[in-house]
Amino acid sequence: MRQRAGRGRSAAARRSAMFSPAILLAAVLNGLMTGAVYALVALGLTLIYGVLHIINFAHGALLTAAMFAAFFVHRLLGLDPYVAAVFLAPLFFLVGYGLQRFIIGPAAHGEDRNILLVTLGLAVTIENALLYAFGADTRTINLPYAFDVVEVGPALLAVPRIVAFIVVFAVALGLWLVMRWTDIGKAIRAVAKEKLGAELAGIDVAHVYAVTFGLGTACVAIAACLLIPSYYVNPHSGNAFVLIAFTIVVLGGMGSVPGALIGGLFVGVVESLSGYYLGESLGQVSIFVMFILVLLFRPRGLFGERA
């Protein structure tokens, strides 16, 4: 209700309006929706880390490339980004497989620290290729349903966010099923646990590495298709997500799939609430403060197995 003190509203009334439960709930729900997409990007990153034990610096550049792909598939073929995801996910799986099998793997010469530099080099190459091809322009697409809303209690949630939320959980479930029940899933888990033993048991480790990298890249392609209806794309747009994804991976525990999911949702809510209370620019700061705190006090993360 409106209260007026003299000419206008008192400071206390203004503060209490900021903490009204309906608004708070809306901010939390918004955060969960954004967090789901963060979680998907982090899922790809943590999967690659968990199996290959490398930090993939090219993750952000691959996300940007996938966003460009989703953008141009819509612009040139008129294909809805959600439909495009069905084609882009396998395509980017192949891209990821090829990158690991023919570039990153051979270039590493068996040294993990080489891989770090190779992925960093890939990131720079991809980003600059995109910059050269498409310029620094920020592009967006307009979809008829982009501003449709669904009422959830007092909150009005945008349709693309709800779709993203559901798809992320479907992808996570699918990934879990693959890892649990399929031969390749078992092979991936075996390589992650004990590389030498797996190799002795006859598992083709190079193939498993490449499949894992492909799966991580496919996650990024799906995330791009979920983002493009409500976000913009330019040659650097992926970076914002990957910095956050690194935080999530550290928070959830390196290599942990449930950690990535829960960490993603948590970071989304923290960002939304601090953005709401502290302002848009400080919203991101709180994420990185959290990153440092986790590294200081719980370096193996919430769900991490190893120190």
Add this chain to the structure above:
Amino acid sequence: MPRQFLPVSRRQLLQSTVLGAAATVAGALSAPAVLRAQAAPVKIGVLHPVSGALSYSGQQGRIGATMAIDEINLAGGLKALGGAKIEPMLGDAQSTPEGGNAEVEKMNAAGVAAVVGGYASSICLSASQTAARYDLPYIVDVGVVDSIVTRGLKNTFRFGPGFGVIAKTALDNLVILNDQAGKPAKTVVIVHEDSAFGSGLAKLLNTQLPERGFQILETIPHPTPTRDFNNVALKIKAQNPDLVIPANYYNEYVLLARTMQQQRVRPKGIYSVLGGAASSYKFVKEFHGAAQYIMDCNHWFDPKNPKALALKKKIEDKNEFYTYEVYMNYSCMLLLADAIERAAGTDRSKIITALRDSTFAGHVMPYGPTRFVDGQNQGAAPVNTQVLDNDIQVIFPASFASAKPVFPMPRA
């Protein structure tokens, strides 16, 4: 060796003398275009942010400037320079001040006679400063921050109005509007982008609105680009102000208005000061529901000037939108061409003098003849508009208002 002492051969000298004589005669007799084409073209820098976050506005500005150049060239070029054609040197500031600087350096090296454009305040500030180092005349097309013309730069001229004038007009008219409606509005939330333009305006509003009886509940800054206004819309919803005053560029303005519509945030009025999209035909056409009833205090063409209406038709026939960037740049280019004519050459200091003494009335804005004091055109002033039924109407000043304001907004 002797050749070096005679840089111009006898034949060349003869040719140029004959040509010179011909040009003089041609000028006097208004001779056919064949002869005129032989005068060296005059290069002019046309600087806009055509890529990056401000690309839409930059592209619109470029359309206006090049259209004026095409018209001048078609009509026989610059008469005082023997019918010399204007050759635009297009520059892309990439939506950053550094980008603008780099382009001005290039333009200077290429020997342009003057630079027109900049669009964003931050780009205009740095680009004109760079131009000043080379005594290169610089006409600011839009940039409204007052410090653009208070730095004592002799080369910099602003054709349009600055913040001070715009804010005063906007606030005076807001008070009139509110009084006429029986003072329904008391509380305000300001949403502004965080560079020179938005922050400067927010600061000004924060001192001036309380003096006029309004209470500011909150001032919300955001970066450009921003792709999510959900938190901002929630904040506005929580504060439930009577008025929302947005000060941001096109993309963010549209997104904010659409998010407010989506989140069903309905204040009594959305009143912008230099709203990036509030008086844009593009916004009104594409997102009519979000744009309806939005009021703005902004640059606007003179609706009683037949030249302005002819230009509107010409732009719309090309399937472009007649936005303020178009007619501001069109006018600035005509203003510059007039100054070069009076300077009778491309000498930079003479063009600066000609601009300083300019009394140019051939533009399409409701400013009257130009009169520059310390680089600022004294007649420049904004008008108030409102989006009503798929069109943009002028609501203030009364002298050429085309509709009565609808305030408070009717509840949907």
